[in-house]
Amino acid sequence: MPAVVITATRSIRELRDVPILTDVVTSESMRLLGAPRLSEVLAEQTGLAIVPEFGAAGVQLQGMDAAYTLVLIDGEPVIGRSGGAVDLERIGVAGVERVEIVRGPLSSLYGSEALAGVINVITRTPQEGVQGSARASFETHDTMDLTVASDLQFGRFGSRIELNRFSSSGYDLFPEILGLTVPGFTDYAANARLRFDGDHTEWRLNGRFATQEQQSSSGLFLNGIQVEFDERAERTDWSLAPHVTHRLRSGDRLTGRLYAASYGTFLSVRDLADTALATTTLFDQAYYKAEAQWDAVLSRNHFFSAGAGYIGETVQTDRVRGGKRSNENLYGFLQHEWMPGDKVDVVLSTRLDRHSDYGLHLSPRLALLVTPREAVRVRMSVGSGFKAPTFQQLYMDFTNPAGGYTVFGSVDIRQALDEQAALGLIDYLLADPSEIGGVRPETALAYTLGVDAELGPRTYLQTHLFRSDVRDQIETLPAAVRTNGQTIFTYVNLNEVFVQGFHAELRHGITPALEATLGYQFLDARDRDVLDQIDAGELFTRVDGRDRRLTRSDYGGLFSRSRHSGNLRVLYRWPEAGLTASVRGILRGRYGYADLNGNLVLDDDREYVEAYTLWNATLTKRLGPSVEAQLGAKNLFDVTDREYVPSLSGRRWFVSLQYTFDPKR
Numbered sequence: 001m002p003a004v005v006i007t008a009t010r011s012i013r014e015l016r017d018v019p020i021l022t023d024v025v026t027s028e029s030m031r032l033l034g035a036p037r038l039s040e041v042l043a044e045q046t047g048l049a050i051v052p053e054f055g056a057a058g059v060q061l062q063g064m065d066a067a068y069t070l071v072l073i074d075g076e077p078v079i080g081r082s083g084g085a086v087d088l089e090r091i092g093v094a095g096v097e098r099v100e101i102v103r104g105p106l107s108s109l110y111g112s113e114a115l116a117g118v119i120n121v122i123t124r125t126p127q128e129g130v131q132g133s134a135r136a137s138f139e140t141h142d143t144m145d146l147t148v149a150s151d152l153q154f155g156r157f158g159s160r161i162e163l164n165r166f167s168s169s170g171y172d173l174f175p176e177i178l179g180l181t182v183p184g185f186t187d188y189a190a191n192a193r194l195r196f197d198g199d200h201t202e203w204r205l206n207g208r209f210a211t212q213e214q215q216s217s218s219g220l221f222l223n224g225i226q227v228e229f230d231e232r233a234e235r236t237d238w239s240l241a242p243h244v245t246h247r248l249r250s251g252d253r254l255t256g257r258l259y260a261a262s263y264g265t266f267l268s269v270r271d272l273a274d275t276a277l278a279t280t281t282l283f284d285q286a287y288y289k290a291e292a293q294w295d296a297v298l299s300r301n302h303f304f305s306a307g308a309g310y311i312g313e314t315v316q317t318d319r320v321r322g323g324k325r326s327n328e329n330l331y332g333f334l335q336h337e338w339m340p341g342d343k344v345d346v347v348l349s350t351r352l353d354r355h356s357d358y359g360l361h362l363s364p365r366l367a368l369l370v371t372p373r374e375a376v377r378v379r380m381s382v383g384s385g386f387k388a389p390t391f392q393q394l395y396m397d398f399t400n401p402a403g404g405y406t407v408f409g410s411v412d413i414r415q416a417l418d419e420q421a422a423l424g425l426i427d428y429l430l431a432d433p434s435e436i437g438g439v440r441p442e443t444a445l446a447y448t449l450g451v452d453a454e455l456g457p458r459t460y461l462q463t464h465l466f467r468s469d470v471r472d473q474i475e476t477l478p479a480a481v482r483t484n485g486q487t488i489f490t491y492v493n494l495n496e497v498f499v500q501g502f503h504a505e506l507r508h509g510i511t512p513a514l515e516a517t518l519g520y521q522f523l524d525a526r527d528r529d530v531l532d533q534i535d536a537g538e539l540f541t542r543v544d545g546r547d548r549r550l551t552r553s554d555y556g557g558l559f560s561r562s563r564h565s566g567n568l569r570v571l572y573r574w575p576e577a578g579l580t581a582s583v584r585g586i587l588r589g590r591y592g593y594a595d596l597n598g599n600l601v602l603d604d605d606r607e608y609v610e611a612y613t614l615w616n617a618t619l620t621k622r623l624g625p626s627v628e629a630q631l632g633a634k635n636l637f638d639v640t641d642r643e644y645v646p647s648l649s650g651r652r653w654f655v656s657l658q659y660t661f662d663p664k665r
Contacts, residue, residue: 006075007100007120009335009347010109010305011295019347019369020106021379021450021464025099027124032571032582034618034632034654036137036145036166038121039088041099044584044616046519046567047464047503048101050088051560052647058085062103062466063499063525063561064116068387070106072120074206076241077113079287080263084390090210090237094135094147095162095191097124104466105385105446107363108349109333112388115444115470123193123206126158127151129664137630137656141649142169142184145656156198162191170216171649173642178228181646183216204243211236230270237263252296257309259289284316301339308332313391321397321412328356345369353386357394357411358441361386375454382448386441393439393474393491406488407476410439413490417480420488430478430487440493444470458509467500496528497558513573520566525558530601541603556592556602562611564589578622586614593644609644630656 006012008020015024025041035041039057043050049060058066067084070077071091078086093099099121106114131151138144149162170184189210196203214233239261246254267281291309298304311329333351340346350364365383372378389410396409397416408416414437420426450464472493480488503521510516531552533539539550557563568585590611592602602608618632631654638651 003098005100006122007072007118008102008106009337009349010075010293010307011303016377016452017345017369019345019367019379020381021103021448023101023103025101027097030093030096030099032580032618032620033584033616034137034620034630034656036092036094037089038091038093038096038099040634041093042088042101042119044567044569044586045101046505047103047521047565049562049565049588050647051085053085054083056082056085056087057089057647058083059088059119060560061101061116061119062468063501063523063558064468064470065560067390068113068115070110070112070114070118072110072118073208073239074123074241075120076206076239076257076259076261076289077287079261079285080235080237080265081390090187090212091121092145092147092164092166092189093121094145094164095124095149095160097122103464104381104448105363105365105383105444105468107385108351108365108383109335111329111331111351111353111363112386112441115385115387115442116468123191124151124160126153126160126193126195128153129662132661133658135656135658137654139168139634139654140652141171143167143652143654156196158195160191160193164189164191173640173646173649179217181642182649183214183231185212185214187212200247202243202245204241204245206241206243207239209238228271232268232270234266235264237261250297252294255293255295257289257291257293259287259291261287263287282316282318286314288312303337305335306333315391315395319398320391320395321409321416322395325391325395327394330354343371355388358388358438361441377452379450379452380448382446384443384445386443388441389439389474389491396491399486404486406482406486408479408488408490410437410491413437413479417488420480420482425482425484427481427483427485429480431480431490433479436477436479436490436492439474439491440472442470442472442474442493444468458515460507461504462506463502463504465502467498470497470499473497494529497526498528499523499525499558501525513575515571517569517571518566519568521564523561523563523565525561526555527558527601530555539599539601541599542597550599550601550603554603556608559592559594559602562589562591564611580620582618584616586616588612588614609641612639612641612645612648614639614648626660626662628658628660630654630658 003015003024004012005015005018005022005024008018008022015022030041033041039050042048042059047062050057051060051066053066059069060066061069065084071086102118104117106118110118133149135147144167146165152159166187168184170180170182173181192207194205212235216231217228241259244256264284269279289309289311291307293307296304309331314326316324331351331353335349338346347367353361363384363386367381370378394409394411396407399406414433417433446468448466453461455461473495474491475494476489477492478487479490501521501523505519507517534550534552534555537549540547541550566587571582573580590608592607593609594607596607597604615636616634617636618630621629623629634652635650640648640650
């Protein structure tokens with residue numbers, strides 16, 4: 001069966017006929033990896049890198065930070081970001097049918113956070129009859145993943161229920177320091193998918209509930225005495241999404257969607273010596289959406305979609321000025337697809353957002369698919385995307401006495417400075433208050449060109465060129481210095497950056513049983529402001545005790561980006577024996593870690609994390625029609641870098657067993 005996708009155009013299309021570059025990771029591929037979490041699945045895809053951000057495993061797509069990639073489950077956004085990243089460890093893949101990866105801005109259909117692209121996790125639909133499955137996986141560090149699922153489909157009604165428990169004892173790369181590098185945790189998740197198919201109307205109800213508990217200890221030295229702390233963290237998130245689709249006699253479709261989601265965390269830190277509560281941190285986010293969409297067939301060559309919706313968000317936290325903030329967004333989108341002939345497909349889409357905090361924003365996109373030959377497809381697109389300011393960037397009110405700084409959001413910075421000045425707490429200003437306050441969305445103009453070619457009966461090549469120019473990047477800016485010496489920071493639109501490069505993937509069936517895939521990405525990501533300062537002779541570095549002007553060749557670009565990355569997969573199937581074996585390598589080239597010489601740019605060899613390669617291997621054995629076993633290793637050669645890459649815990653072994661109940665077998 002040809003693969004179908006829905007994310008790129010918000011309608012069901014065959015993958016090979018989608019004008020916008022889209023990759024699909026199937027449930028079969030994920031099963032053979034033996035990876036229980038979405039982060040591990042995406043880490044093995046060409047052009048994607050998993051980057052830790054404030055404890056979250058975020059995804060870097062085409063060199064853009066995790067904050068610029070929209071993560072969806074069944075078309076609805078996953079809320080609750082840490083440092084801008086959705087933690088992909090939160091999402092298990094046991095009940096996932098496929099993962100669709102759309103590269104490039106898709107704000108014309110999905111709005112904010114789709115600046116780099118969209119990752120849509122599509123869960124499984126209920127299967128015919130009565131089915132069930134149970135899977136148990138055990139891994140190094142006492143990691144355990146247990147999943148049970150049931151499917152029920154009779155006539156027009158179907159349901160799928162899935163329960164998951166995921167836990168680990170954590171690991172420690174610094175035994176000389178009190179506390180674990182990554183603490184232990186226990187996750188529980190429940191997913192439900194209900195459906196009812198009428199003669200002309202389809203009803204869907206998807207629900208998800210998940211919790212996590214963490215407990216760890218830490219310590220620090222105060223006046224030569226070690227003080228120990230007990231840390232407890234809780235996380236709860238849930239979502240509910242009812243959908244209804246009605247098919248008209250004309251062939252048009254009307255779809256209504258509602259979506260409600262909540263994400264909350266609570267952190268408490270206690271001094272073990274006297275059990276006094278040292279600090280607590282509370283964060284609660286609520287998200288509500290209502291949307292209607294109309295899909296029409298205007299003629300055999302013209303297809304049209306239109307939609308409108310409302311989004312309301314509320315955040316309650318002790319780090320936001322006033323403790324609680326809300327905003328609203330009204331939006332509408334249009335898409336027209338025109339196929340002037342068998343070899344050309346043109347898609348034009350645009351979306352208009354009206355946000356309560358930053359006003360109107362228009363996001364157009366044009367995509368083109370040309371098929372000069374049956375075995376060759378050329379995809380081109382140009383479009384804009386945007387990323388709305390976060391609640392923290394708009395409303396932050398946080399003081400760190402130990403760090404000696406205060407941060408105010410851009411909306412309230414003028415009022416905050418006036419209040420501080422009236423109390424006599426401002427020593428001097430570092431920025432003109434009339435020129436700060438309020439930030440615009442970050443915007444990008446992106447160009448892509450891709451070619452897919454079948455070079456032979458078992459050889460497939462995909463190449464893709466991309467460039468994005470990002471404007472009004474939001475950065476922190478020192479605004480004033482208080483009389484006690486503390487600096488007050490706020491957020492402003494400052495930088496302009498560009499990200500460009502290409503990626504290629506070659507798949508070749510060496511024999512009917514042996515298949516190899518080779519992927520590579522080249523990335524060039526730099527800050528235009530830095531380049532302008534270099535050209536003006538305004539940036540320096542210190543060499544052998546002397547200052548020297550930087551040149552363009554000294555500048556290594558944006559931090560955390562690998563100029564070269566790649567992956568290799570070799571898959572062998574032996575159907576007669578029920579065996580499948582795979583070996584995969586993941587290369588991450590060297591990348592900038594932090595500024596060490598004080599000029600705030602990447603220009604010194606000491607500021608890089610050296611390149612490394614991870615190797616994973618999995619052996620899958622079918623023990624019967626209903627039982628399957630797996631044995632595998634992750635990070636086979638035990639690569640670690642505890643100083644700069646603490647997310648590498650070393651070699652991990654795993655074993656799993658799955659049982660499937662299906663009376664039709």
